[in-house]
Amino acid sequence: MRMVEEPKYRRFYIDWWRIKKSTVYSLIFMFAFLALTIGSGWLLIRTGFVTIGKEEISLPANAAKIVSFEGDVRVVRTSTRSSEKVTTRTFVLAGDTIQTGPDGKAEILMIDGSTLWVRPNSTVVIRDNSSILGGTNVRVSLGTGQINVRTEDQTDSSQNIVEVKESQNRLLARTEASFNINQKFGTGEIRISRGAVETSIGGEKTILTENEFAAVNDGKIAAREKLLPPPKLIAPQSLLQIASDSEGKADINFRWQKLEGQLASYDFQISTSPFFVPDAMIKESEGLSVTEMIVANLTPGVYYWRVRATASSGQVTEWSEPWRFTIVRKEEKKALNATNWQVENLGGGIYRVSAKTKPGVTVRILGRETFALNDGSFTIQIRSFASEVKVEILDENGTGSEFLLSLTNGRILN
Structure with missing residues (x-):
């Protein structure tokens, strides 16, 4: 009689169940894969990389919405005088103050559809953000730093006003402008890149138009002229990689274009932070009469640099967009042997x-x-x-x- 040999399997015995070892391994793998999938999904949702369907945050009436923010941004509530660190659920009401730190900036959507960008080291008060009888009233007051404002289409009864020093500046429809407090000269600065702004000081009105600059000081417009662009950077080019010397250091020659049609001096900054915070500043020079600067003994790392100009008329340009470069350690080439x-x-x-x-x-x-x-x-x-x-x-x-x-x-x- 021929005996049929039963296949040999390793088995686990649990009461009256008889389970193959391969089945146990399959179950373990399946549960591990499921746990990994759930955990990864939770992490992506938690970090905001993936969003799931949810209701929009309900805002109080006449509230401004903080669309995005970065770094240290706080809101001081007018009702309680308490300071809140901004989160994705933070909103701004009339009377509230927005404060940004050296690395902070925020983008705020106002009730009239205009956008307010608050730059680093700035303080701005939301005076009004209301809608009534088909019109809107937006009014902000700049205390320190800089803000940029862009308006969309407006009705005849709508107003969007920025207070800078002694001036009231009404932005007309489809206007882009920046407002700055120049701490060095103690003046307010207005730059119009598109559209027009109606500036009122002591009851006297002036229309500033596209590509104009104006400085406000001592209750009057102290300067009004063509808006000057920031200096154009030349070298080192953005995203450039520079090899260090054998000692792990590099001497970098920074160059930028001369301001056209004006005698000017230049301010130069190089930092390890794109926000140019004081703790990350490598070198800062003001009042340069030349268009180059050599910085020696820079060590491997990532650096950012920018330049602005002060014209002979007194107009100070915006900072140029920062350029980034990297210094990498030069590896010694070793001879190949056989x-x-x-x-x-x-x-x-x-x-x-x-x-x-x-x-x-x-x-x-x-x-x-x-x-x-x-x-x-x-x-x-x-x-x-x-x-x-x-x-x-x-x-x-x-x-x-x-x-x-x-x-x-x-x-x-x-």
């Missing part, structure tokens, strides 16, 4: 040459090439009637070595 040379004479001037070197490098002899294997070994067959040949070894970085190999005894002659 050992265990062997030369086999196959006759008729044909030789088989082998040795060991760095894996992946290119070996070249008399125009013939091969690559070193993962263990560094290589073999190449050549034809020569000379007693010695030159061997070249090159890696992907351009580092190379040359050897003079004797075909008679397989020794390196140099």
